[in-house]
Amino acid sequence: MRTRHHYIPIVDAREGMVLAAPSNAVRGGSMSFSLPTGHALTDENLHQLQAHHVEFIFVMKPDTRSDEQVAIDAAMAARRIIKIFEAADFSDANTAALFDQVLCYRSA
């Protein structure tokens, strides 16, 4: 099944959600708590994340859109990004790389 990745505030996290990236808490420069990618959150994990002051987590959710809708959404996103960057100088490699990454992010 296709999935989409979202960052969500910890207050919106629910039991059963699956992590799309490791969730790490760092205290005093060292890792105090960590959950791996693909881990399904338990009620206990939600308390642990909160106790370690983790504010946001990266979760994957099922993408229920049709292939056609995915293509339409990607085309709309691309049009919008091109509009935002319409005055940009793409001969500058750094600006071009930023454009590519924003386009990739919005098309996901």
Add this chain to the structure above:
Amino acid sequence: MAVLPIERKRVIELSDALASFPRTVSEILATIDDPDGNLNVLVGCINHDPIIAARVLSVANRAAARARRDTDVTDIYTATSLIGMTRVREITLISALKAFVGKMISDEGGVRQWQHSVAVGVCCEEIAAHVEAPISVDSSLIAGLLHDIGQFWFQAIEPETFRACRLEARARNVGIEQVERAHFGVDHSTVGRWLAEHWELPDDICAAIGGHHAPDSAADSFMVPLVHVAEVLSNALELSGGGDANHVSYVSSAACRKLGLVWGEDSQSLFGRIEARAQHANAFFSA
């Protein structure tokens, strides 16, 4: 017709008549390198401001409810242990600056401008945490929140002319600073730097407010390139809502190099964090 430039003395006088810079922000800045002193100063500041105290306690009580605590959180020390000092400091700084800037906002454009400031502040924090450059996350939040303070000043003192500047910049698809210079003789970066210096903010924050549209001329600073890149990203990701105001003409290569920032695969998670935090912050602080 030549425009008589607005002078620094007039900017300072009119600003002083408008509102006092929040002491809370200055006090937090003064103790930023002293974690123990910082907690006591922070709690003292919050206890003197009922609006900030209510915000902090509200977040802490929501966290307490999730942790199934039986008793309400009613003091700031307990709240800090529950939600963390970073979060409490962030709530305090954004609340204090929102109240201050709010005195200069007169229209919907100003509200959107503040949302942009919050987004840039959050962007600054996240980029500072993402790169290895030695940048204080708290200072970067303040620099981001205040980077356009000059625009708020224009808006408060010359609302009609400033509104015309905004419209002209959009119609011509040019940076607003260019139009401001034509109408006022100076742009918001310069006005903002004068104000920041008058409020005795740290040099790196003053430099960032004054230089965020010209990052290549600040080779020694980390804060100037940080605020420049944060503002570009805020526009690229439309963090303060869609509309004609979001446009990107360039991101300084020198600024990215200085920060050690490379646009590649790991930018995706950075964008995700920035977007989620900016949306959350603007929803929370507009309530």
